[in-house]
Amino acid sequence: MAFENPKIDFLEQINNTRESIKNRFKISREALSAREQILLDNIDRIESEYNQNAQLQAELSESLSSIVFSSIEKLKANELSDTREEVTSLLDSKLTKLAAETDFQIEFEWNNLFETEIEQLGNILLNGQTNLSTLRTFPLQVKPVIPDxxxxxxxxxxxxxxxxxxxxxxxxxxxxxxxxxxxxxxxxxxxxxxxxxxxxxxxxxxxxxxxxxxxxxxxxxxxxxxxxxxxxxxxxxxxxxxxxxxxxxxxxxxxxxxxxxxxxxxxxxxxxxxxxxxxxxxxxxxxxxxxxxxxxxxxxxxxxxxxxxxxxxxxxxxxxxxxxxxxxxxxxxxxxxxxxxxxxxxxxxxxxxxxxxxxxxxxxxxxxxxxxxxxxxxxxxxxxxxxxxxxxxxxxxxxxxxxxxxxxxxxxxxxxxxxxxxxx
Incomplete structure (x- = not known):
């Protein structure tokens, strides 16, 4: 009577398990790599928008400064100091508001990216899927309070x-x-x-x-x-x-x-x-x-x-x-x-x-x-x-x-x- 060698079956199971683990982690690495690229692309987009807004802000500041200087010179000639201060204050407030709105938009995009996307990188499963948390479905700025x-x-x-x-x-x-x-x-x-x-x-x-x-x-x-x-x-x-x-x-x-x-x-x-x-x-x-x-x-x-x-x-x-x-x-x-x-x-x-x-x-x-x-x-x-x-x-x-x-x-x-x- 011929007997099968159990060692061969065991070694085959070991090799199959090894290959299975490699394949599953390969899928996970591919999923992580793909999500990493998405996040990097988003960060590049935010940086580009920030640079564009910063450039626009600088151009507006320069333009406003030119207007202020011109207005002051004209007002000086007419000795209207009160009006000069009023115009200067108004233009400064407009520029401050513009800067605040720009910063708010960049902050909104940045928080949305990190609170909803990067946190989910820690939830990649071995089968390559992502376990999405319902608590992070919305950006923090949107509906942050669950009503009583x-x-x-x-x-x-x-x-x-x-x-x-x-x-x-x-x-x-x-x-x-x-x-x-x-x-x-x-x-x-x-x-x-x-x-x-x-x-x-x-x-x-x-x-x-x-x-x-x-x-x-x-x-x-x-x-x-x-x-x-x-x-x-x-x-x-x-x-x-x-x-x-x-x-x-x-x-x-x-x-x-x-x-x-x-x-x-x-x-x-x-x-x-x-x-x-x-x-x-x-x-x-x-x-x-x-x-x-x-x-x-x-x-x-x-x-x-x-x-x-x-x-x-x-x-x-x-x-x-x-x-x-x-x-x-x-x-x-x-x-x-x-x-x-x-x-x-x-x-x-x-x-x-x-x-x-x-x-x-x-x-x-x-x-x-x-x-x-x-x-x-x-x-x-x-x-x-x-x-x-x-x-x-x-x-x-x-x-x-x-x-x-x-x-x-x-x-x-x-x-x-x-x-x-x-x-x-």
């Missing part, structure tokens, strides 16, 4: 006490969606029936200005960097504006093809690839556009039933739909991770229409028919609920837009109520 939802019962302040169809400053007629520009601390509200976007201060709720070039029932609104994206419900298109309301671009027409929309609703921009995701209520889908607003792809064909709103983080795409369950979670590769929250009679929600998320992925959801705001965790469990039907403080009549500012306040806008914009 238990105290969100009555608003700390409110504004916009009237409903008006006269496009009066600070007065709404069927406001729908809210977007916040965190750097300038401004609130942008899509005022549908007045065909404008109204802008307010985050800290006080004071009215600032409005804009409405080429608007026909603005519905969804989001802000990315220095651009305001607004869906037009009845023109079936997307308009892009500057932060001051100047129209930059408009794309789309009515239909079901590429770069065609049917009653577009909420939208958001991916910080991973700058693609624009648009919910289409009539086409039961999310259409994805490239950064220059060309067609890219579709999401949710055959899955959705009347898409309402969408939010995108670095590793999640969250879609609000009128199906049951009504919240869909996708990963960055567009694969479904989970379906959350039921809706309908005798269930948790009746008619959810808009939502925002905090850094822990808690979902802050407005319910149009139940006249309240729900808060669900990432597993779909209700952790809080506030608001009731009415026209008083802390009461809602058809709440719609909801947003979380960078101080932990929940801002709610109602379609029909006395105090239209409430801060909780």
């Amino acid at each position: 939802y238990k105290i969100k019962q009555l608003p700390t302040s409110y504004c916009c006490k009237k409903i008006s169809n006269q496009k009066a400053p600070g007065e709404f007629n069927s406001p729908k969606s809210i977007a916040i520009h965190y750097k300038s601390e401004r609130i942008y509200v899509a005022d549908r029936e007045n065909n404008v976007v109204q802008v307010f201060r985050c800290d006080t709720g004071d009215y600032l200005f409005m804009f409405g070039n080429k608007m026909n029932k603005p519905r969804g609104i989001c802000i990315f960097q220095d651009k305001v994206f607004v869906t037009q419900l009845f023109d079936h298109c997307i308009n892009v504006y500057s932060l001051e309301g100047i129209l930059i671009q408009s794309v789309g027409s009515h239909g079901s093809g590429e770069v065609q929309f049917s009653y577009p609703q909420g939208l958001d921009v991916s910080i991973r690839n700058l693609n624009v995701y648009v919910c289409e209520y009539g086409n039961n889908r999310v259409q994805i556009l490239t950064p220059d607003l060309k067609f890219h792809s579709m999401l949710g064909i055959g899955i959705f039933h009347r898409t309402r709103d969408i939010k995108i983080t670095r590793d999640r795409i969250i879609v609000l739909d009128e199906s049951d369950p009504c919240v869909f979670l996708f990963n960055s590769d567009h694969n479904i991770i989970n379906r959350l929250i039921t809706r309908g009679d005798a269930k948790q929600t009746m008619n959810p229409v808009s939502f925002d998320i905090d850094r822990d992925y808690n979902i802050i959801l407005s319910d149009y028919s139940n006249h309240c705001v729900y808060v669900f965790n990432i597993d779909g469990e209700q952790i809080h609920k506030f608001g009731k039907y009415g026209q008083g403080i802390g009461e809602f009549t058809n709440p719609w837009g909801v947003a979380l500012d960078n101080k932990g306040h929940i801002i709610v806008v109602c379609e029909k109520t006395t105090a239209c914009l409430q801060f909780f």
